[in-house]
Amino acid sequence: MALIALAADKGAPGVTTAAVALGAVWPRPVLVAECDQAGGDLVYRLPADPATSDGSTMLNPSRGLLSLAATARRGLRPDQIAEHCQRLVGGLDVLVGITSAEQAQGMTWLWAPLARAFRGLGGAGGVDVLADCGRLGAGSPLNELLREADMVVLLTRATLEQVAHLRERVTALTGELRGGPPLGVVVLADPRDFRASIAEVDRVLTGTRQRLEARGGVPTAPVSVLGGLALDPKGAELLSGQWGGRLDRTLLVRSAREVAATLLTRVDSVPAGAEPMPAEGRF
Template structure:
């Protein structure tokens, strides 16, 4: 099966883009790697390996090793198996500092992702910043998923950022940019109907993740899940969203990567 590259980004604040990417990878129906591509640094290694028993694997060492060895060998040495019981889902930790991110060749890293076979890559690009955002990871993605908090401020900020995402990072068409809604605490924020959000933004809404601080803490604090974690609201909704996101990414990938037609011996 051909792999897909799906990039996740948020616009402002902390609406849960990393939690979304982790939760979706956890329930992804195929082999998958969640790659921390946030230039401000990765945090998931501390969640799943708090004592540092796996050393310090990540995208920086992957780039170094990929210069001298086959990609799959270099990649396998930098991955951490997620403890979801499947053995199919992995974490590629991010950089340890913004300075390390500045030295990364994001275009080369994106090319490495696209060279993988039978593995989908879910890239957590963090908060959208016009200059610091890893542009190649967005522009070369089969699908860009914007994680937007369901409140007036975040929706307004995202609506203003859509044109920048398209113009500066190559996400030009409506099919290439979709929205995943993160519902906030209903006691604090006024929330809007998901269908109305899609109409107002003129973009497809591929799902919504509920307000579930207990479930989210398993991906942001320390992973010590209880018996009800697999049936938590977060993972239940993530499974639905994963199916829709995967379907759209596969469809768009088939369109983006199809060979050009040949007419009378010439490529058109």
């Protein structure tokens, strides 16, 4: 079982949507944990399963990372995490994050024990964790969680400014997480030039590394471009329950299946014959 941290640099483009889309098609038991220090928005976006929330379709903002932090002050065991999780319509389990950046100021101590508890969810019949870490900054307290991850996945769009920010973040993380997990990149790409956008980001990152090495500069860690998620507004709306339709037919979910399969081959071996769960199995 694996802990995968999803993050971005400036603007945190689409990290939450990516985490939920991947969780919806993940082939093994999975928990989406909202760890964004700026405050999450799952409680505003996604409906709760009324069968598991006393008939309510609203996620409870007080049950999640905030309540878990109160428990963790007395020590945190992996088996305590489930008490603070909620289930979305369709069956995806989520750990709702804080709702404001102010709440994060007193929780910087939490990330290391939380990461260890996430890793403790593994083992036979365990749970993978997709941690939505939002936007990363220099020397972020979330680095304590990132160090424990099996892979850190950075999201970017294929624009000049976002790829420039991505290169800077890769360089920074190489130093801050020295000896830590491998870094991967997922490109949020327009379906009209989907493959070309992914290839361009790969070319830029590879070229930057080669130039640094040729000049004798400090090399960045090898970064794998894992694929892309389609920029699909209708798919994102359907994922959040805003209108009806076949989620499994959306470009967002179809591309999420490819990324999920790639991630699993990188961080763990997939049981023979296993394929990502059809989207209608969870949403």
